[in-house]
Amino acid sequence: MRSPITLAVTALALSLSLTACGTTDEKAPGTATGGPKPLSAAEKAQVEKATTEYTKWVQDELAGLVKQTGEFVDAVKAGNDDEARAIYPNARTRWERVETIAAEFGDLDPAIDAREAGLQEGEEWTGWHRLEKDLWPARAENYTPLTDAEQAELADKLLADTKAIQKQGEDLKLTATDIVEGSQGLLEEIAGGKVTGEEEYWSRTDLWDFQANLDGAWKGFELLEPVIKGRDAKLAAKISYQFGAVQGLLDATKRGDEFVTYDKLTKEQVKAMSDAVNALGESMAQVSAVL
Amino acid sequence: MTSGISRRAAIGAGLAAGAAGVLVGREVIPAHQRRSETYSLRGAHQPGITTEMQNHLHFASFDVTTRSRHELEQMLMAWTVAAERMMSGQPAGPVGPVGGRPELAPDDTGEAMELDTSNLSITVGFGPGLFRDRKGRDRFGLAQRQPEALRPLPRFPLDQLTPGASGGDLCVQSCADDPQIAVHAVRNLTRIGFGTVGMRWSQHGFGRSSATTPGQTTPRNLMGFKDGTANIRSDETEELDKHVWVAPSDDRAGAWLGGGSYLITRRAMITVELWDRQKLRDQEEFIGRTKSEGAPLTGRTEFDEPDFRAMAAGEPVIPEDAHVRVVHPTHHGGARMLRRGYNIADGTNEIGRMDAGLFFIAFVRDPAKQFIPIQKAMVKSDILMEYLRFTQQSIFAVPPGIADGQSIGHALFKRG
Numbered sequence: 152m153r154s155p156i157t158l159a160v161t162a163l164a165l166s167l168s169l170t171a172c173g174t175t176d177e178k179a180p181g182t183a184t185g186g187p188k189p190l191s192a193a194e195k196a197q198v199e200k201a202t203t204e205y206t207k208w209v210q211d212e213l214a215g216l217v218k219q220t221g222e223f224v225d226a227v228k229a230g231n232d233d234e235a236r237a238i239y240p241n242a243r244t245r246w247e248r249v250e251t252i253a254a255e256f257g258d259l260d261p262a263i264d265a266r267e268a269g270l271q272e273g274e275e276w277t278g279w280h281r282l283e284k285d286l287w288p289a290r291a292e293n294y295t296p297l298t299d300a301e302q303a304e305l306a307d308k309l310l311a312d313t314k315a316i317q318k319q320g321e322d323l324k325l326t327a328t329d330i331v332e333g334s335q336g337l338l339e340e341i342a343g344g345k346v347t348g349e350e351e352y353w354s355r356t357d358l359w360d361f362q363a364n365l366d367g368a369w370k371g372f373e374l375l376e377p378v379i380k381g382r383d384a385k386l387a388a389k390i391s392y393q394f395g396a397v398q399g400l401l402d403a404t405k406r407g408d409e410f411v412t413y414d415k416l417t418k419e420q421v422k423a424m425s426d427a428v429n430a431l432g433e434s435m436a437q438v439s440a441v442l
Numbered sequence: 443m444t445s446g447i448s449r450r451a452a453i454g455a456g457l458a459a460g461a462a463g464v465l466v467g468r469e470v471i472p473a474h475q476r477r478s479e480t481y482s483l484r485g486a487h488q489p490g491i492t493t494e495m496q497n498h499l500h501f502a503s504f505d506v507t508t509r510s511r512h513e514l515e516q517m518l519m520a521w522t523v524a525a526e527r528m529m530s531g532q533p534a535g536p537v538g539p540v541g542g543r544p545e546l547a548p549d550d551t552g553e554a555m556e557l558d559t560s561n562l563s564i565t566v567g568f569g570p571g572l573f574r575d576r577k578g579r580d581r582f583g584l585a586q587r588q589p590e591a592l593r594p595l596p597r598f599p600l601d602q603l604t605p606g607a608s609g610g611d612l613c614v615q616s617c618a619d620d621p622q623i624a625v626h627a628v629r630n631l632t633r634i635g636f637g638t639v640g641m642r643w644s645q646h647g648f649g650r651s652s653a654t655t656p657g658q659t660t661p662r663n664l665m666g667f668k669d670g671t672a673n674i675r676s677d678e679t680e681e682l683d684k685h686v687w688v689a690p691s692d693d694r695a696g697a698w699l700g701g702g703s704y705l706i707t708r709r710a711m712i713t714v715e716l717w718d719r720q721k722l723r724d725q726e727e728f729i730g731r732t733k734s735e736g737a738p739l740t741g742r743t744e745f746d747e748p749d750f751r752a753m754a755a756g757e758p759v760i761p762e763d764a765h766v767r768v769v770h771p772t773h774h775g776g777a778r779m780l781r782r783g784y785n786i787a788d789g790t791n792e793i794g795r796m797d798a799g800l801f802f803i804a805f806v807r808d809p810a811k812q813f814i815p816i817q818k819a820m821v822k823s824d825i826l827m828e829y830l831r832f833t834q835q836s837i838f839a840v841p842p843g844i845a846d847g848q849s850i851g852h853a854l855f856k857r858g
Binding site: 186394418422423425426427429430431432433434436437439440 | 464507543545546606633636637638640
């Protein structure tokens with residue numbers, strides 16, 4: 152499946168001449184202390200449409216997440232490790248697309264997505280990454296594999312927690328600010344954990360998560376773009392262009408249709424992606440000034 | 443660790459060139475008595491060259507990541523505004539670290555609040571890669587303006603350059619008496635540059651290892667010797683014109699660089715563990731000066747001229763391989779440079795040794811005459827090379843200062 156962002160890139164090539172509005176531009180909107188104008192009636196309608204669509208999209212992703220998590224859990228419990236490893240990055244894509252929104256639901260995020268390095272003393276480790284380590288133990292020292300019973304228990308809990316998240320998503324009510332902050336948060340996820348290869352320490356499938364975070368951030372931006380454009384066309388064009396730049400770099404890491412594992416990336420590739428995400432993140436941070 | 447490395451092998455250009463002197467002690471100025479100058483990019487030259495040397499450095503090198511000349515020029519405009527704001531003690535942006543709306547990220551990072559300018563100077567330079575890419579292709583329509591002298595430095599024998607930590611398309615030299623101020627400037631310029639430039643490498647320096655004004659005392663480098671005794675000082679107008687400032691007629695392609703200079707960096711790691719157990723007499727013979735006064739071995743006080751012909755017991759008093767002899771202007775057609783390097787200590791290497799040394803910075807009018815031959819002479823003949831490992835190098839053309847209403851690099855980017 153082509154990512155929605157890839158489609159944007161082609162359109163964006165046209166806007167290459169856009170100006171860099173530096174953060175020191177005295178006239179840059181939003182750097183003033185006054186704050187943006189209230190939404191007009193037409194804008195309110197646009198925002199309403201965006202939040203409705205975004206909410207539905209999040210719910211669809213969560214439904215997909217539950218389905219694919221179920222498949223993953225079945226494979227783990229059946230002892231089909233190869234199949235589980237194949238499903239893992241794709242199922243997690245569903246999670247990573249909506250992570251910053253879903254993580255707000257209750258306190259299930261740690262149970263589902265905690266990393267070993269982030270555990271507090273005495274804290275029990277469950278969720279995706281616990282099973283990840285068991286499926287890809289190559290980097291682990293003196294690792295004792297899980298027993299079948301332990302595997303099954305972890306897998307069942309993961310599915311149950313995921314279903315609970317989906318259930319909480321049924322009553323989702325989002326504002327434009329939620330969407331903007333959700334997108335900003337997903338870009339921070341990329342800059343903080345994906346581009347550095349920290350998230351998927353055992354499986355090295357960080358680029359799948361990277362793409363998923365980017366998909367989610369793009370979705371939010373894309374839906375609000377008409378409003379942003381009406382208020383600051385330059386900023387909207389710049390963000391579109393910068394999404395395209397990140398996606399282009401990400402596409403360049405693929406071999407065939409699949410991403411390579413993180414350990415196959417060159418330092419130059421990682422640096423270029425990191426720079427591009429920093430640029431995009433700075434621009435997305437300016438959206439709060441116009442909305 | 444050092445076996446297999448010839449004494450002549452490693453090298454460090456200009457390390458302690460003509461340095462040494464009377465123990466005068468480091469300037470220690472209480473914070474409340476600090477001078478607090480306001481420097482500007484306006485005028486004949488950029489600040490940070492003849493400017494009285496501050497005690498701290500943050501030097502950053504950037505790759506240009508955009509293909510758009512327009513974006514690049516816009517960023518230089520934004521850098522000009524922010525640099526001048528910060529040099530005058532204001533926040534990087536018009537809103538400031540806390541003055542804006544709480545739901546927005548501030549346009550200044552905030553760590554300079556309550557601090558004075560600490561004599562901050564910001565100097566911007568252009569590397570060879572700004573003009574042509576690695577395949578020699580024109581990147582921004584500037585190739586015809588690339589000066590002949592602005593070429594990547596040659597690879598010197600014994601260099602152990604860290605991959606990815608040399609060169610660069612743009613540089614920012616940020617100097618201040620408070621390290622927090624120096625870092626603040628680089629950090630905020632980097633942020634403004636996201637999407638147009640990405641940082642390639644950077645270097646902190648914590649103690650000046652040179653002196654640039656007539657009144658400034660000569661400091662010591664991490665070999666414990668005075669460094670910068672023979673430096674060109676800010677009041678030597680004729681010498682500056684001769685050795686530091688590029689003349690518009692120097693280079694057919696580089697008329698825009700008139701009033702500017704070439705900035706060269708070399709990061710020299712000193713094997714301090716080895717150096718520290720050399721006998722005092724040997725250390726002094728390696729340098730060619732006394733450790734206490736910094737006087738040449740043939741003289742009594744710091745500023746006495748060395749006498750390279752003096753003999754004692756059939757041997758030259760200043761040995762053939764002494765640093766001061768190898769790099770002295772009299773052996774290089776009178777070539778001098780303005781040095782503005784800093785001591786560095788970047789933690790510990792993988793075998794527990796200090797990663798300390800000198801971040802050499804020199805400003806010269808012609809690298810081919812005033813730097814490359816001297817570096818080659820060091821590699822070939824300087825005993826100090828045994829205690830140095832060069833891990834980084836770069837060259838930048840530092841454009842002249844600008845007039846009101848212009849952005850940094852105006853002369854390079856202007857049409858026609």
